[in-house]
Amino acid sequence: MTDVLTPSSRVYVAGHRGLVGSAIVRRLEREDIRAIVRTRKELDLTRQSAVEAFFAETKPDVVFVTAAHVGGILANDTRPADFIRENLLIQTNVIDAAHRSGAKKLVFLGSSCIYPKLAPQPMREDALLTGALEPTNQAYAVAKIAGIEMVRSYRRQHGFHGISLQPTNLYGPGDNFDLQSSHVLPALIRKFHEAMRASAPTVTLWGTGTPRREFLHVDDLADACVHLTRVYDEAEIVNVGVGEDISIRELAELVREVVGYRGEIVLDTSKPDGTPRKLLDVTKLHGLGWHARIGLREGIASTYAWYLAQGS
Numbered sequence: 001m002t003d004v005l006t007p008s009s010r011v012y013v014a015g016h017r018g019l020v021g022s023a024i025v026r027r028l029e030r031e032d033i034r035a036i037v038r039t040r041k042e043l044d045l046t047r048q049s050a051v052e053a054f055f056a057e058t059k060p061d062v063v064f065v066t067a068a069h070v071g072g073i074l075a076n077d078t079r080p081a082d083f084i085r086e087n088l089l090i091q092t093n094v095i096d097a098a099h100r101s102g103a104k105k106l107v108f109l110g111s112s113c114i115y116p117k118l119a120p121q122p123m124r125e126d127a128l129l130t131g132a133l134e135p136t137n138q139a140y141a142v143a144k145i146a147g148i149e150m151v152r153s154y155r156r157q158h159g160f161h162g163i164s165l166q167p168t169n170l171y172g173p174g175d176n177f178d179l180q181s182s183h184v185l186p187a188l189i190r191k192f193h194e195a196m197r198a199s200a201p202t203v204t205l206w207g208t209g210t211p212r213r214e215f216l217h218v219d220d221l222a223d224a225c226v227h228l229t230r231v232y233d234e235a236e237i238v239n240v241g242v243g244e245d246i247s248i249r250e251l252a253e254l255v256r257e258v259v260g261y262r263g264e265i266v267l268d269t270s271k272p273d274g275t276p277r278k279l280l281d282v283t284k285l286h287g288l289g290w291h292a293r294i295g296l297r298e299g300i301a302s303t304y305a306w307y308l309a310q311g312s
């Protein structure tokens, strides 16, 4: 396969200010590949005509679709209209414009919540569309499934070289630490840090603490995206995870230890648990020659250091 990612390739990273997009830009820079980027003010990806004009002008060879409306369980559960609207618009505009302007490769990122709520664990790629979704994030998951189907359909009908990767729960530098809209890992870093500063006796964990999740550092995801862009060109989706999970209670204990907080953990069971378990089967990913490298403790410690460096 000819390498589509070289310093002379025109690579567009949609969503370069987000957690995933910024990690992909950093990863590309290590190989002297300077991504084409646009801020939201410069290019509103929900506007079809603006997206078409941008692609007609820049004609990227490779497109990473990392722009998305994302959030944790509470944001998904309370603002489903935003999640379905923005994601459908952004991905539809970008995928179609990439095809029309002659892109040689497109990488679409889904999410592990595309799989049924009660899918057998670890979740294999062929579990997609075999059962009912987790209701708290159904709107987001349906949008992502539509994106996967669009990429697959463009390949089948137009011979378009789009691939869809399904990352597990992500974290790392550049994450959202807002307690109402964030995912669990950044929320816990912030909660334990602030409780330590204030000498508060307890930190509150949402739900029962029993759900299990898998956490992948975003720099590992970016490395996997670059690797798979080069070696993979098939219609089937590919899971991107570490292959190990941990309960939310255990995660909280680990973050407490890394931050150095000595108080107690209490539960707020009025908040939802979501899917009981989300562990990806990574057999296919390993077969394609990629393994995660950043351990969870090490990744939490470096993310906490990044959080502190922001002046928090």
Ligand code: GFB
Pocket (backbone or CB within 6 Å): 071, 072, 073, 074, 076, 111, 112, 113, 136, 137, 140, 141, 168, 169, 170, 181, 182, 183, 184, 185, 187, 188, 204, 205, 206, 207, 211, 213, 248, 271, 272, 273, 274, 275
């Ligand atoms: O990370 P999180 O919001 O997303 O929550 P999901 C994971 C688990 O951590 C849930 C619990 O069981 C939460 O109840 N949790 C405990 C907390 N304390 C907290 C807290 O302070 N903040 C948060 N946010 N959670 C999202 C989906 O699901 O994950 C999206 O809604 C997407 O669609 C994303 O797939 C990756 O893993 O439950």
